[in-house]
Amino acid sequence: MEKTFLIATHNMKKRNELLRILEPLGIDVKTDEELGITLSDVEETGETFYENALLKAQSGCRESGLPCVADDSGLMVDYLAGAPGVYSARFAGEHGNDAKNNAKLLKLLKDVPEEERTARFVSVTCCAFPDGTVLTARGECVGKIGYEEIGEGGFGYDPVFMVNGKSFAEISDEEKDSLSHRGKSLAVLSQKLRELYV
């Protein structure tokens, strides 16, 4: 079986998280740049994380001829009926950014009491193989939305996502891998990959 996998992401911090977890499997993970190709931008038109992750993994696999891992993830806030969900990256509009997304979220939850501020980070990872095989895994991390941005690490909604009294932007990479939605989802995916390789 192939030992070089493509990782379909342009988000360098996401890529580094993925690399950190998949390398111990003995899988050589490369981005499209490292392979000297350029993946098409995939429009994330799915209604669910699963649809988007699958779209990206299958497109990357088709274009590279290699097994391709892709991830789709986002924040689901209970008070907002699961929003921003698949629209997490675009919550403050097409020209938004992390700071604008977090500011919008904090404003919407301004007067909301602590017990109603529950939220989940969700990650779905897919690995698509050239023979059509698809492996999928889902991970969730439950927390609460804080009242302000805290911490300098992480990315996205990490500074407002609180678990055990700390924000995701305050904890180490190792702590985050063990707690986080993406860490859990990749742990399940790498277990499924291991079974394929035995």
Place this chain on the structure above:
Amino acid sequence: MEKTFLIATHNMKKRNELLRILEPLGIDVKTDEELGITLSDVEETGETFYENALLKAQSGCRESGLPCVADDSGLMVDYLAGAPGVYSARFAGEHGNDAKNNAKLLKLLKDVPEEERTARFVSVTCCAFPDGTVLTARGECVGKIGYEEIGEGGFGYDPVFMVNGKSFAEISDEEKDSLSHRGKSLAVLSQKLRELYV
């Protein structure tokens, strides 16, 4: 082919909308009560309207042995990244109601300018047949969220959903059938049913 169809809904206003549109097809539509049976409550666990409508239609068909029409619908507010969506009925919590849902929505959109108040009502209808055939249709109606509840008709989010300067709670049943998400979705579904019967 069967001429008696089951309608899977406990919402009487929804049932009346469905009846009004399907009766002209010569299809005798009955609720579970009228058939002397009691459908199990289907947990709407789907992530999409389509999944929920399909769950309800297939469950109703299985339990009655009749073709069964079901609908899932909700409001998708652009500023809220598509929320409340599949959670529309439960937006203000399990013990909420239309008034609480509308109050919550208006509060979340309090300072939001008119051009950012765009929203869509979405309806997906499914008809499941005992032989496993499934017909599906989707309808959308684009509008804006108003600044207060207006009108005495309709149900759900109708009093805050504005199209052409009027709320959905102000217009006649006939106007609503021609404009609404459910009207459009049922028009497509009844067209598909007609083709089956020719």
